[in-house]
Amino acid sequence: MIGRIQRPVDFERVLARPSRTRSAHFALHHLSANLAPSAWVAAQLRTGEAELSTGESQPVHKPVEHDPPEVPQGCWLGMVVPKRHAKRSVTRALLKRQIRAAFAERPGMPPGLWVVRLRSPFDRQKFPSAASDALRQAARVELAQLLDRALQSKPKTEAAK
Structure with missing residues (x-):
């Protein structure tokens, strides 16, 4: 099963790295790591440490689990389909469905965080x-080629070692 990246910190971590592969319209970024630790775990660990402005301190409730939950x-898949490249919401939704479907067709993807970014618009003259x-098929073919190249090539950081 493929999870969805939802938190901005995870998108920032992946997009800070150079793209693994590119095509005419998409860029694929990969980070072979887990999601960042949950913010609520850090907040639970800080509960009760600060002085309250009401004067009385509240009882400190310790979490049942002392270790953060395992991720x-x-x-984990994230998608960036900006409005400047796909003006209509119908087009953005179509492209996101095609990205999810392309990943679902490839169960052998290496683990980690993956972000597919639309980097240039599809020609409105060709796809009115x-x-x-036609747009659905063109996006699906291009995404299939992009993922095939990503599976064949090693990440740039591993190739440099």
């Missing part, structure tokens, strides 16, 4: 309809 290993079958 499941596997693939926002949700046409």
Whole structure:
């Protein structure tokens, strides 16, 4: 199963690295790590340490688990489809569905955080309809080629070692 990256800190960690592969319209970023620790775990550990302005200190409730919960290993997918490259929400939704479907078709993706970023718009003269079958097929073919290249190539940091 492929999880979804939802927190901005995880997007920032992945997008800070150079793209692993690129195509005419998409860039694929990868970070072979887990999601960042939850913010609520850090907040639970700080509870009760600061003085309260009401004068009386509240009882400190210790969490049952002293260790932060384990983050499941596997693939985590994030998508960046900006409005400046896909003006209509129908087009953005179509591209996001195609990205998810392309990842679902490849169960052998290496674990880690993956972000697919739309880096240039599709030609509106060639694809006048926002949700046409032609646009869907073109995006699917390009994403399949992008993921195939990502599986064949090693990450740039590993190749440099």
